[in-house]
Amino acid sequence: MKKGILLSLLALSLLAGCSGETKNANSNSGGQGDGSVVELTFWRPQASEVEDNVYVKRIEEFNQANKGKIHVKMEVITRGNSFAYEDKINAAVASHTLPDVLAMDGPNIANYAASEIIIPLDEYFSKEDLDDFVPSILQQGSYQGKFYAPGLNESSVVLFYNKKIMAEHGITPPDKIENAWTWDEWYDVMKKTSKDGVFGTNMINDKGEWMTYAFEQLWISGGTDIVNKEGTTAEGFVNSPQGVEAAEFLQKLANEKLFNIDPKPTEFEEGKAATKLGGPWNIPGFKNYPDLEWGITYFPKKAGGTQTAPSGSWAVGVSVDTKHPKEAAEVIKWITNKDSSTQLAQAISMPASRKSAFESLTEYNELPLRIIKEQVTGVSHARPVTPAYPVLTQKFAEALTDIMVGADVKKSLDNVASTYDEEYKRNFAE
């Protein structure tokens, strides 16, 4: 009997222990610490080692510079798959245990802002300071006229090409933005180079976020978008005539087998694809393929349409649970200032989020990286700013995948429009 009581006591204390722990975490996150030092926590997902090291170094320097006033504790959260980090945020929202400062993926900013889990930062940034960010960072970081979260760096999608294959067919890819290939010119290149187990292009990185990130630009190039500017409706946008034309273009490439819908990630590197839609993150990996001679050209545009390119990155914001918004904003300003932006860009070969950072990144002044800089600072568009983004991106990606394997174009896009509109009306209208 004693044993039984002991056991049940143990079980009870275990359960009590669980709830006790969450309470502790709660008081930590908003904790005052002792004395006047403000203790802050900062969550971000685990990245590559070089990237992680930059943040560790910058936070250490911040703590040094603010000794006796602010101390930041950075918690690196394993990402596992792309939603593990978001799931942790969801859980923290429910239990009010959000950190003071948190990193988030660009398109989630509007969703978090609309759900009131992050606060606007306008009062903490000067006009000049904000203007130093590249336009797409301001676009992805703003919701309903307020600025919520600056990006840590930028990103872009370019068209890589295999120099040997281009030379074989006498093709010279453009190196001036006004000569950027149109879809039809790109199609001709694919048509010429696609034979003997070589695909004309490689453009499927994954069938999730990539689909929205990369291919929304075809809609933008055609003068429309996948939702309206306010983000309140997709009807007449994603399924507009220009949208249908863009999707039909993708379907044509798929029908003629000009790209592989289930490619090996290194198809281009191995010389099995003549071109590749990819980003700066691909460049470090090219080193492992000494036979590969690669070049960069612009994201193709619609004939007579807008020159554009994807953009977007991870950003940092201040949570509503913080007791020290002013100090938390200091951390954000530090981690996204010119020095941080430059160091990060150098470490991970992604374009910087600040115009001033490009001054010291001289490699971006010449080919091939010049093309990335021109796109990032000149023509890029961020993904739609809407609180219903999770539904939009999921449904849009599903529709594009279906279209690439032969589904009816208009029907698939109509389905995206109606699902999105219903979702928006049900959860975000008013």
Next chain:
Amino acid sequence: MMQTAMNAHKREHISTFSRQKRRETLVGYSFVTPAVLLLIFFLVLPFLLAVAFGFTKFNLLRPDKIHFTGLDNYKLLFTDGLFYKSLWNTLYFTVIVVPVQSGVALMLALLVNNSLKLRNVFRIAYFSPVVTSMTVIAILWISLYNPNEGLINSALHFFGISNQPFLRSSSQAMNSIIFMSVWQAAGYQMMIFLAGLQGISKDIYEASSIDGANKLQQLRYITIPSLYNVTVFVLTITTIQAVKLFVQPYIMTNGGPENSTRTLALLIYQQGFQFRNAGYASAISVIFFLIVVLISFSMKKFLRDK
């Protein structure tokens, strides 16, 4: 005097007995307490919460703004084409997988139960997919099913059959997932059948062969009837596993193409965690639960009445 002594003795006996019994009951309860508490906290309570959330609008990111919406979620559910499509896909998968997988498992069990020389090799070969993580297997099969250079297409090519799209076709995707699922899981049921087969006494077979029964007759009149209870068990667990189909479509097709592999479990995950509509996802879960209960009960009734 004697009577009193006897009574006293009896009384004492009774009281020791009842004290001991009470003691045992207490010990018993204290032993089950941790388990019951854990069950209440992690199974009963979440289930009741899911039922309650089913009547609310609940965005995962706005837990403070839950509000009661009555039967709205259920009204939406019964007009949602995707729900019916997912339900249909789930039932289709179950109806095909349960008999096929159990049948294959039985045949494999009969094979490895023989006194073949290599039977241990076979046993290991058929069982190894079961112990491998489904995630790993799903990723492996994505490349086997690759419409361009997948191994299966290369094999078909050898027989003069043109490339098949498999997971990229709305008419083939679900069947491709079924084929792979049967291959992966049949080894598990094989082991259960094997245990059943080894429990059948050899004497019966000997007696029947003296009576002149051939192998086929032995299978028909001895093996299969003797395996009745095992079969009921296998069918039940296979059904419950089948209706929960999630990992394969989640990894291999994400429910596509054209929702042809969207299952109820996948729909719940998508609504609840990706779209953060926890209220609506809870409503689907409740309906899903009722369907599973219905299937389990009718199976039990059907199999027992036989």
